[in-house]
Amino acid sequence: MSDNEIKNGTSRNMLERCASVNEYFDISFKVMLLGDSAVGKTCVLVRFKDGAFLGGNFIATVGIDFRNKVVTVDNMKVKLQAWLTEIHEYAQKDVVIMLLGNKSDMAAERVIKPEEGQKLAKEYGVPFMETSAKTGINVELAFLAIARQVLELKHRAAQQPHEPKFQIHDYIESQKQKSNCCGAFM
Numbered sequence: 001m002s003d004n005e006i007k008n009g010t011s012r013n014m015l016e017r018c019a020s021v022n023e024y025f026d027i028s029f030k031v032m033l034l035g036d037s038a039v040g041k042t043c044v045l046v047r048f049k050d051g052a053f054l055g056g057n058f059i060a061t062v063g064i065d066f067r068n069k070v071v072t073v074d075n076m077k078v079k080l081q082a083w084l085t086e087i088h089e090y091a092q093k094d095v096v097i098m099l100l101g102n103k104s105d106m107a108a109e110r111v112i113k114p115e116e117g118q119k120l121a122k123e124y125g126v127p128f129m130e131t132s133a134k135t136g137i138n139v140e141l142a143f144l145a146i147a148r149q150v151l152e153l154k155h156r157a158a159q160q161p162h163e164p165k166f167q168i169h170d171y172i173e174s175q176k177q178k179s180n181c182c183g184a185f186m
């Protein structure tokens with residue numbers, strides 16, 4: 001790319017879109033993982049980004065951490081910037097919230113039944129999913145469902161009234177893999 005092209009606003013924008021993750025994206029959103037210490041937020045993030053499990057000694061996150069990943073939703077490249085934070089804030093109306101019960105692989109140590117997770121999620125009117133950073137079950141799906149729902153909110157204003165709306169609950173139910181356990185909410 002020439003200097004002239006770099007000075008051009010569009011090209012600079014393009015450079016910014018490619019620089020941080022070495023992959024082009026059309027739109028970018030922030031995803032925040034909130035939950036008690038040691039529920040597995042870091043591991044879910046690493047599983048989503050790198051497809052690996054961080055086993056071994058637990059080291060609590062100090063401050064904040066984030067990872068970027070570009071996913072494809074309906075031919076759109078969506079950059080998800082997933083933030084891990086201990087700051088609990090009241091979400092605005094246009095924020096998509098999902099309840100995850102992590103460590104679903106730990107069947108023997110289960111303390112919370114799936115129905116209890118569902119009930120809590122229903123109380124808050126949010127979707128619920130059991131995940132495992134260890135096995136990877138439902139981790140990618142959780143982030144994809146969030147990306148789809150955020151895109152839906154963004155496009156809703158432009159939608160025709162007769163156009164079917166994306167239903168995050170139906171999407172999750174049709175895609176999710178069942179597991180037998182969970183012990184930690186985020």
Ligand SMILES: Nc1nc2c(ncn2[C@@H]2O[C@H](COP(=O)(O)OP(=O)(O)OP(=O)(O)O)[C@@H](O)[C@H]2O)c(=O)[nH]1
Nearest residue numbers: 037038039040041042043058060061103132133134
């Ligand atoms: N079996 C199992 N262990 C997990 C899973 N996810 C995380 N762990 C373990 O749980 C411990 C805590 O995981 P972290 O991801 O560091 O927890 P965190 O929520 O980020 O903790 P803070 O940094 O204190 O907020 C680590 O020892 C992980 O290896 C999981 O899905 N299954």
